[in-house]
Amino acid sequence: MSAVTPEPDSIHRRDLRFGRDVALDRWWHGGDAGRTAFFNALSSTFPVGEKFFMTAVRHFKDETPELLREQIEDFIYQESMHTREHVVFNRQAAEAGFDIAPLEERARRTISWARRRSPVQQLAATCALEHFTATLANDLLADPLHLEGASEEPARLWKWHAIEEIEHKAVAFDTYLVATRKMTRFRRWLKRSAVMAVTSMRFHYVIYRNTADLLAQDGKNNVPTWAKLLAYLYGRPGPMRKLLAEVFIYMRPGFHPWQVDDRHLLKAALAELELDTGKGVTT
Numbered sequence: 001m002s003a004v005t006p007e008p009d010s011i012h013r014r015d016l017r018f019g020r021d022v023a024l025d026r027w028w029h030g031g032d033a034g035r036t037a038f039f040n041a042l043s044s045t046f047p048v049g050e051k052f053f054m055t056a057v058r059h060f061k062d063e064t065p066e067l068l069r070e071q072i073e074d075f076i077y078q079e080s081m082h083t084r085e086h087v088v089f090n091r092q093a094a095e096a097g098f099d100i101a102p103l104e105e106r107a108r109r110t111i112s113w114a115r116r117r118s119p120v121q122q123l124a125a126t127c128a129l130e131h132f133t134a135t136l137a138n139d140l141l142a143d144p145l146h147l148e149g150a151s152e153e154p155a156r157l158w159k160w161h162a163i164e165e166i167e168h169k170a171v172a173f174d175t176y177l178v179a180t181r182k183m184t185r186f187r188r189w190l191k192r193s194a195v196m197a198v199t200s201m202r203f204h205y206v207i208y209r210n211t212a213d214l215l216a217q218d219g220k221n222n223v224p225t226w227a228k229l230l231a232y233l234y235g236r237p238g239p240m241r242k243l244l245a246e247v248f249i250y251m252r253p254g255f256h257p258w259q260v261d262d263r264h265l266l267k268a269a270l271a272e273l274e275l276d277t278g279k280g281v282t283t
Contacts, residue, residue, distance in 0.1 A: 010263075011074035011167045014275065018085055018157040024092035030149025033220045034211075034229030039158070040093050041210035042136075044103035046086040049129065050079040052111045056126040057172050059119045060179045068174055075171040078164045085157060098217055103210040110206055120179055124195035126172045128250070131196075132203060134169035134257060135246045136239055137162035141265040145237040156273060163269050170257040185253075193251040200247050 029035040054076045061072050094100045114125050140146045140162045147155045180188045211229075215221035233240040249255065 013077050019153045022153050024096050026096040028151040033218050034225050037211045037214035043086050045107040047083045048107050048111050050083045053126045056122040064178045071171045075168045124192045125199050127176050128196040128199040130172045133165045135243050137165035138262050139239050141269050143237045
């Protein structure tokens with residue numbers, strides 16, 4: 001396990017619930033159809049995706065050293081909470097009038113394809129997608145423009161999710177290092193890089209198809225809406241621009257998720273949400 005990984009008790013178990021008593025506005029993200037569609041599209045993939053992550057990492061749990069096994073258990077707990085809360089969020093989006101089922105089915109088909117790969121390839125795909133979620137989480141917590149104008153309860157949900165994605169961002173990667181310990185460094189690098197390339201293409205396809213489906217349901221799948229949304233995604237604050245750059249950073253030999261230590265973002269976000277900072281978060 002990499003020496004830059006924080007102490008093993010830096011992943012915290014939080015049983016939080018969001019949006020149970022407040023209906024979700026149809027365009028909950030500042031009244032903007034494009035931004036709402038993008039975040040709803042992301043959320044539609046999380047329940048099936050996070051179950052895949054848990055299975056992929058759990059497969060190698062018994063091979064890992066004790067400290068990493070503890071982190072894997074905490075990772076699985078956090079991902080199970082994310083699954084539960086995004087099931088609720090997706091149901092609320094459906095109650096707001098969106099047909100979420102085709103989006104969930106598209107994500108399910110993609111995950112079914114991934115499940116036909118070897119356990120190591122499934123773990124490598126999990127590493128790639130965990131890097132995406134950690135990148136998006138870092139950006140969301142670092143720049144308040146991401147959720148500017150968003151309704152309070154979904155904003156809290158996304159910030160909580162971002163906190164925990166950063167806390168456990170290296171668990172799958174460290175598990176991959178154990179699972180591939182008998183490979184040469186070149187083969188290990190080549191496999192994770194090749195899987196990242198494929199995963200990146202599939203991720204972008206699913207997210208943008210899902211976003212387009214939601215915009216079509218609003219009668220907003222048109223050039224003006226997409227121009228405004230793409231300015232948000234690739235201009236300022238630019239979450240997808242930064243995510244695309246991180247694909248190439250991930251492919252560098254010697255990469256590790258904790259080469260970027262962003263725990264300072266956790267401290268600020270936890271204070272904002274009035275959650276316990278916990279040992280291992282304060283710096």
